[in-house]
Amino acid sequence: MKKILVAGAGHGGLAAAAKLAGAGYEVTVLETRREGTLGHDWEDGFSLGTLAKTLGIKVEDLPSDLWRPRGDGAFLSPSKKEKIIVHYGPTGQRVVWRKTLINMLLENAVKHGAQIRYGVEVQGPLVENKRVTGLITSQGNLAADLVIDAAGAFSPVRLMLPDDFGIEKVPKDGDVFYSHRGYYSKAYEHQPEPGFEVYLYHEREQGLSWFDTSSEGCDVLIGRVFPLTPEKVAEQHELFRKDHPWFGTELLHGGQYAIIPVRRPLPLMVADGYAAVGDSAFMTTPMNGMGIDLSINAGGLLADTVIKYDSADAKNLWRYNRAYHILYGANNARNHGLKCALLALPYQAIDFFFENGIIQSADLQGAGDNTSLPVLIQKLIRGMKHPKWFFTLLGGLIKGTAAAKLYRKPPEEFSLPEIKAWSEKIESKDVKVEVRTQ
Ligand SMILES: Cc1cc2nc3c(=O)[nH]c(=O)nc-3n(C[C@H](O)[C@H](O)[C@H](O)COP(=O)(O)OP(=O)(O)OC[C@H]3O[C@@H](n4cnc5c(N)ncnc54)[C@H](O)[C@@H]3O)c2cc1C
Structure with missing residues (x-):
């Protein structure tokens, strides 16, 4: 095995590219965008430890001006009457400009010998005899072993x-x-405390929005389960302006539309000659859409597996697939159950959970991991005032836990019939979400 093509200069792809090129493989990353335009034009949180490990340095050796701590967060109920404060603390969330992060990963991949080709749009896989043998691109077909x-x-x-x-x-x-996310000017200086506000079921729509005044200007995110239009974004901004009169109109950064996967990872993400990492395999924490660490870690795991066995056969890549699920996928499958239950409920239920202490600060800080038995019992008692809503939520947790158990025990060997049966069992644990556009 010699030639490796990476489709897209994503975090996981770049982490894998660096390791694989360092081990002597001929690695080419194909990126549709132009050089110098990669990465979102905003700041996001992730673990600096993961980045340092990928770069082969200590956290203390990362540039000291790389990050800033995210201040406390205020989570608001759909009615906006209830507010839960989450204290991230001094060692809590640290945010980094995404362009800086992707450039560090790019430089690292190049340093290890990977070649980056910009302005190449990947259009699909080349498949021969049930094996991915390369990529169809805007600049012709390219062959690869992986x-x-x-x-x-x-x-x-x-x-x-x-x-x-x-x-x-x-x-x-x-x-x-x-x-849709953009940083906008402030019409006048104002700094509320906490500056970072997250609105669940904002304006009673499925999804969330945030308004962060702790960053440069006003960082405004609109996130919904349905595609956004410029009219919808403008409408939501106007609604924000009513209770945030300091929200200015000049766009400072971002102003882009982007997709955030918020689901359990793909049960099967490999084939002969093919492996998915990052968002292409839905590697995020479903409750908060965080995927940088998971993608980078997955890229490292994939590279280690390829290097160890020098093979791009599905039976080898399945080792990576299994290891990912046992280490990370299972937790996110559990989290997925909870997220789906919340999205399946009407906004009035979320108001009820806030008002009755069923959603608490620890739930929001840990993205739904606060589920010890005493905590659940306490919530059960409170939730009995509205059993239908409460049991939908509990059902999501139970189904998510059952799915996590399956993710922790994937088939030992790569066998498509076995993997299919296992995936179907996982799917049977899903809580169905219906998208309501209003
Ligand atoms: C608004 C927002 C906020 C977020 N906040 C956080 C956060 O706080 N913390 C966190 O951990 N995660 C966050 N995420 C999620 C995070 O961005 C992703 O999980 C993460 O970027 C992993 O993505 P990736 O590396 O797989 O691919 P991406 O970052 O999506 O990169 C994919 C690359 O592939 C390129 N590409 C796409 N199609 C083609 C093609 N056809 N041909 C060639 N190249 C192509 C793209 O140009 C891009 O460079 C957020 C996402 C969004 C949208």
Whole structure:
């Protein structure tokens, strides 16, 4: 095995590219955007430890001006009458400009010998004899022994794989958030405390929005389970302006639409000659859409597996697939159950959970992991005032826990019939989400 193509300069793809090129493989990353334009024009949180490990340095050796701590957060109920404060603390969330982060990962990949080709649009996989043998691109077909798919949630590589590969392609309702994010000027100086406000079921729509005044200007995110239009974004901004009169109109950064996967990872994400990492395999924490650490860690795991066995056969790549689920996928499958239950409920239920202490600060800080037995019993007593809503929530947790158990025990060997049966069992634990556009 020699040639590796990475579709998209995503975090996981770049982490894998650096390790694989360092081990002597001929690695080419194909990126549709132009050089110097990569990464979102905003700040996000992730673990500096993961970045330092990938760069092969200590956290203390990262540039001291790389990050800033995210201040406390205020989570508001749909009615906006209830507010829960989450204290992230001095060692809590640290945010970094995404362009800086991706440039560090790019430089690292290049330093280890990976080649980056900008302005190349990947259009689909080349498939011969049930094996991915390369990529169809805007600059012609390119052959490879292994294709790493790091081209995001709607990756054309994954979407165009043959059905009999058994890899899930199109996300279901509620599996992705459609977002718009921009940093806007302040009409006048104002700094509320906490500056970071998260609105669940904002304006009673499925999804969330945030308004962060702790960053440069006003960082405004609109996230919904349905695609956003410029009119919808403008409408939501106007609504924000009513209770945030300091929200100015000049766009300072961002102003882009982006997809955030918010679901459990793909049960099967490999085939002969193919492995998905990052958003293309839905590697985020469903409750908060955080996927940088998971993608980078997955890229490292994939590279280690390829290097150890020097093989791009599905039976080897399945080792990576299994290891990812045992280490990370299972927790996110559990989290997915809770997220789906919340999205399946009407906004009035979320108000009820806030008002009755069923959603608490620890739940919001840990993205729904605060589920010890005493905590659940306490919530059960409070939730009995509205059993239907409470049991939908509990059902999501129970189904998520059952799915997590399955993710922790994937089939030992790569066998498509076994993997299919296992995936179907996982799917049977899903809580159905219906998208309501109003
Ligand atoms: C508004 C928002 C806020 C977020 N906040 C956080 C956060 O706070 N913390 C966190 O951990 N995560 C956060 N995420 C999620 C995070 O951005 C992703 O999980 C993460 O970027 C992993 O994505 P990736 O590396 O797989 O691919 P991406 O970052 O999506 O990169 C994919 C790359 O592939 C390229 N590409 C796409 N299609 C093609 C093609 N056809 N041909 C060639 N190249 C292609 C793209 O140009 C891009 O460079 C947020 C996401 C959004 C949208």
